[in-house]
Each structure stands twice: as structure tokens, then as C-alpha cells.
Amino acid sequence: xxxxxxxxxxxxxPGGTVxxxxxxxxxxxxxxxxxxxxxxxxxxxxRTLIYDTSxxxxxxxxxxxxxxxxxxAALTITGxxxxxxxxxxxALYMGxxxxxxxxxxxxxxx
Amino acid sequence: xxxxxxxxxxxVQPGGSLRLSxxxxxxxxxxxWMTWVRQAPGKGLEWVADIREDGGEKFYADSxxxxxxxxxxxxxxxxxxxxxxxxxxxxxxxxxAIWVRFSGDIxxxxxxxxxxxxxxxVSA
Numbered sequence: 155x156x157x158x159x160x161x162x163x164x165x166x167x168p169g170g171t172v173x174x175x176x177x178x179x180x181x182x183x184x185x186x187x188x189x190x191x192x193x194x195x196x197x198x199x200x201r202t203l204i205y206d207t208s209x210x211x212x213x214x215x216x217x218x219x220x221x222x223x224x225x226x227a228a229l230t231i232t233g234x235x236x237x238x239x240x241x242x243x244x245a246l247y248m249g250x251x252x253x254x255x256x257x258x259x260x261x262x263x264x
Numbered sequence: 265x266x267x268x269x270x271x272x273x274x275x276v277q278p279g280g281s282l283r284l285s286x287x288x289x290x291x292x293x294x295x296x297w298m299t300w301v302r303q304a305p306g307k308g309l310e311w312v313a314d315i316r317e318d319g320g321e322k323f324y325a326d327s328x329x330x331x332x333x334x335x336x337x338x339x340x341x342x343x344x345x346x347x348x349x350x351x352x353x354x355x356x357x358x359x360x361a362i363w364v365r366f367s368g369d370i371x372x373x374x375x376x377x378x379x380x381x382x383x384x385x386v387s388a
Contacts, residue, residue: 205374256308258308
């Protein structure tokens, strides 16, 4: 069974930089998995932030960026703001119509 | 404006059935794959199923295979999820989303535009 591992929680100071990661149990994350990142605040639907590793979705501020760091997908927030406090989920496309989500990272901005 | 509106959720007993709907508007529905993603209370997102533009291909998570059926009606611009043999662990908010597979001519894979979700509660 494929498992994506994310940090359960992370804290960043306002104006600071934070990098969240997404690891794959069966090996390395590559662009071939089209890594996606989704942001979700309590009671709201997910919002697409990043897809295809590093492409920002429409309307997403450029303080959000995606990359591959080592063998993981990464989401970096540069200049964190209070309203970035959310849950962040990575997702990989495994092929043949199958997707898998990570367990999510709860980001606190304080 | 793209809109996805889920409906059909509710309280159902274990072993029961429920049919979710997702009404789509603001885009050419029959040119996109569609997907269902769920979220159990206090838990993370879980991909459930997806369906090709013409309904000819369907894929399911292992956790729902054999119990859930995804379908679509391209005349009514609607996506469906028939859920049978429901279990307590199926309790979740169910979201529909558009699965975008190309950006122009370039291969791309992402879920864009999500509905607000519908809550399914399985309990005696």
C-alpha cells in the first residue's frame, strides 16, 4: 500500500519561511507523479495551490512555491501570513486513474 | 463561473445505500474527468473514485471497490456516486472535483475546482 508522509504539524512566525515535505513510502517522489498541494481551512473545501510539482493554481500568491527536494515533494511558503494558517495536503498521481493523498500538515502561524 | 454542488448526503444505517450527486455548471462538463474525494471527521483527504469524460473508464480506491459506483450524465451535467453496503468508516464529507489532465497540449494532473461537499453519516 502506498503511503505519503507529511509532517503532522509545523509552526512558522509571521514573515518567516517554512518548507513542508511529502515523502513516498515506496521510493522517491519525482515530477512523474505530478505532485499537487492543497490548502484547507476548517469547514471549507480544499483549495488547489500547486500542481505538476511547481505550477501555481490561478490566484495563488507567489509566496507559495513547489519543488522536489531530495526525494520528496516540497511546498515552501516565503513570508508567511496569518491567513496561511491551514492544513496542507500533498497528493500524487500514481497512474491508471489512481491518486493518493498525504496525511496533511497542520500549519500554525504565530 | 465554475460551480460544483454536491447533494444527497445524510444519515444512513450500516449496510444501507445512498446516492450522491454533483451538479456541474460553468464549464464543458463532458470534456473533463471527474473525481470524488472524501474526508472523515477530523481526518485527512482520501481519493475515492474517478471517471473518464465519456464514462468509459472508472477507477476506485481499494477501500470502496465493489461497494461504490461512480457514474455521470453528460446531458444533465451531473456526476454521481452510488454507495452500497455502507460502513461506519465511510462517514465523511464527500467532495466532487474536476480532474484536469492537460494544460493546453501539455500533460498535467490536478484536481481543480472543488464543491463544498456533502456529509454522509453511517450510524445505527
